[in-house]
Amino acid sequence: MDSEDEVISVASSEEMMEDQDSDLSMGGDYSDVDLDVDDPDVGFETQDKDIKPKRRPYEVEFNIYGPADIQSHQDQQIDEVSAILGQPPEATAILLRHTRWNKERLIEIYMDKQDTLLEEAGLGKSLAKLPELKKVKGFVCEICCEDGPDLKTFSMKCGHRFCLDCYRQYLAQKIQEEGEAARIKCPGDGCNKIVDSKSLDLLVTEDLKDRYQVLLTRTYVDDKENLKWCPAPNCEYAVDCRVKQRDLNKTVPTVHCTCGHHFCFGCTLNDHQPAPCSLVKKWLKKCEDDSETANWISANTKECPKCHSTIEKNGGCNHMTCRKCKHEFCWMCMGVWSEHGTSWYNCNRFEEKSGSEARDAQAKSRQSLERYLHYYNRYANHEQSAKLDKDIYLKTEKKMTQLQSSSGMSWIEVQFLDAASQALQQCRQTLKWTYAFAYYLARNNLTEIFEDNQKDLELAVENLSEMFEKPTDQLSGLKVEMMDKTAYCTRRRIILLSDTAENLKNGGAHSLRLRPGSFD
Amino acid sequence: MAAGGHKRIVKELSEVTGDPPAGTKVRLVDESDVHIWEILMDGPEQSPYSGGHFKLLLTLPKEYPFKPPVLNFQTKIYHPNVSNDDKGSMCLGMLRSDEWKPPNKLSAVLNYARNLLIEPNPDDAVEGGIAEQYKSDRRGFEKTAKEWVKKYAGKS
Structure with missing residues (x-):
């Protein structure tokens, strides 16, 4: 039963993605994404071949074989x-x-x-x-x-x-x-x-x-170099993809197996767009080396900035309210939440400190640790939040089933929650890797565009995540808004991935540049 | 099939005990089990192990001869191809399952092991450090090997 649901939900989110494709320029009309089941998954194989390729810059061509x-x-x-x-x-x-x-x-x-x-x-x-x-x-x-x-x-x-x-x-x-x-x-x-x-x-x-x-x-x-097994347990499909090993610095070939698993064809790890394989490998190594530090633990519990009670995060949302003193703050930057709002969401950016401070060797090492922790905390936070979002969804799903029987809502009417959950998972996966990626980026104009995209996606995700935590009886009233936000998140993700992929592909002076030594 | 394996083992055992390879003695640890052989091997004269007496255990898996025998040095030995732990395992060349062929004989295994004492194979080593020393500092290697012979492989 469970696994069946899983398959259906994956399929519907896939289709939603397809719809997003053509709707990209049409603004955020939620009706576009209202589970267009009858917009068939046309064309990857047949008709569209002769017309313009429908692929986005971050997508690669692939086939699945049984x-x-x-x-x-x-x-x-x-x-x-x-x-x-x-x-x-x-x-x-x-x-x-x-x-x-x-x-x-x-x-x-x-x-x-x-x-x-x-x-x-x-x-x-x-x-x-x-x-x-x-x-x-x-x-x-x-x-x-x-x-x-x-x-x-x-x-x-x-x-x-x-x-x-x-x-x-x-x-x-x-x-x-x-x-x-x-x-x-x-x-x-x-x-x-x-x-x-x-x-x-x-x-x-x-x-x-x-x-x-x-x-x-x-x-x-x-x-065969162009064939790889899907790494999901018990999956017997193989993926055919023509992306060459030497191009992995310029492209991130995420493929979607028929079994529902998304993975990178280059390294067979879980989808890690937009960060290239070599950076992912470096990053994971680095995190493994540093994971035992007390700083990592600090990513999981924090103290209220006002009353210093120790707080453990229990949901995906970053908007925290202290149980004890009712102080509202942001889990990421620990700043007052009211300062964030929608217009002043600036906590994804790491401001480089002035050069004079960096001259001091000790300060320098503290700076680099601080810099790493900045990105690591955000990376780990999204990973953790994705899990918590899922937990909440599972709880909500149970409640929705009860609601279904008590209020007469149909199964299809509660599916928006499923779509929202899928979008949250996918977007947090992407966000997580944007932070690993950003850690290796040198600073230039394009980094700022990248960070703007990151900020926009993050804001959209946190908004949706917050709605997710609402009590079950309010959820049905939020349906329209949640669908709207789901569509928006998906769209922001596409924009971020497309921009970054184009940048990686083009290379050269006018593109995202890595800090020296990042590809070693 | 098991009977076939038994016939072969008994034949090999009588061959090896009747005409053992140079510098080796073979006997069963337990007369009722033909699958565990005890080998006494003298260190070859042209090697740093000269003068040493090494006790080895040769275990035949139940799939023998379709799977290779397992060889363990019970006497400690300073050698790039013998693991420096309580197992003392030697696992390379014909002793590996992908190189082992069923017609291979145990007498050949014993000769192979003895030849490795004369000429170690540092490129397929289990002890990387010893292999490195064997290649770059042959004197130092031989010195330690001889010390170990004195320490562990004297007349028992």
Whole structure:
């Protein structure tokens, strides 16, 4: 039940994103996002190809393949190359795996030095004859030391002959225990000949064949640079994306698996737009190193700036009201909340201190720690808030179910909460990474634009998050406003990601620049 | 299948005990279990381990010979390819499951181990520090190795 809901909610938020695309220039009319279920997810594949590409600057092209697709892709390529080389499909499959599915290179090498290639791939000379089982007079199996005229034996072209039982046991060991498939060698001492699929068909017992196929598919995806497994647990889809490893400093290839998981194709971590992979890696390393400091703990509990009671945050919203003295303040900057409002929301910016202070070495190190903590606290805060938002949503969801039965609201009428929750999660994910990203940014005009975008998104998110914490009985009255805010958040996120992606892609002097040494 | 494995092990055991590789002695720890062998290996003369007597344990997994045997030094030894802990494991070359082939014989394993005492393989080391020293400071390495022989591998 739960997981079903999850799937539906993900799908609807996806569709909402699609709608946002075309509505980007049309202002914030909430009706545009009113769960346009019937705006079909057209065009990524078919019609739109000829028209203008619908992709936004931060989106990359990708395809999702299931196990059957992956199998048929392999078969297709094997057939194709088999016809070119004039080799039977079994041998072609081995050759393709040998050259890690690089067709062009395989054909080139094959034309150039066929004999060496066949030898290296473990195929040796002449493949014409079908493999068969034989009884050989006077044979003693080198593995189990059994002999006898009725012993069934097998050998490939290399002539290393063993009894059928041992051969089978050997293959079972390799396939089942060691997870090998494409590159199992002849059991003969020092022999590098690969066991081909016809021999395997003859030898492998039925119960191992499925496992063998799965493993072959695995190596196919592992071998191809443009294919990666979705890292979600138990997900069996693979993603095809053409973004090259060397371009990862200029683009952040987030892909969306059919299972609902969003991840980065470059590093397979969870979606971390807009920060590039290398910065993410550095940042995570840094946070890991520093996470045990008392400062980290301070990110989770704070003291009321007025009465100094210790306060633990229990919701996603940053607008805090002290239980004891009723003082209202901002969780991020600890300033008085009334100063923030909508016009004076300035707490995402870290003001660099003057140069004279920085001259002092000690002050400098304090400054750099302070600078790091500034970004880290905001990064960790959004991560934490996203969790709390989700907790609140789960509680609300329960209440909404009760409300549904008591007030007669329909299931579809409470879905706006779901959409809002999805948007909050996604936006906080993005915000979190903007802070990691900003930590590595050098200061220039574009950084300010970036920070403005960040501020706008953050304000929108906090607004929505605050509404989320309202008591359940007020929520139905806030429906229209919440949908409006949800749409706005999504739109701000798109703008931030688009701007940043364009900047990264263009590079050069007029773009976001990293502090020296950030890409080392 | 298990019976097949047994037949082979018994055959190998009688071969190895009847005609052991140079400088080694083999016996079963427990006469009723052919899967655990005790090896006494003399340090090869042309190595810093010369004069030492090393006790090793050779354990055959139940999948043997489809899985490689496991070799542990019970006597402490200063060597890049033997782990410096209570296990004293040696796991490289033919002892690794991806290089092991079922026809490989235990006598070959013993020869392999003995040859590693003569010529360590610092490029596939389990003890990185010792490997580094072996490559850059051969004298220092041999000195420590000899000290360890005196300390741990004397006549028992």
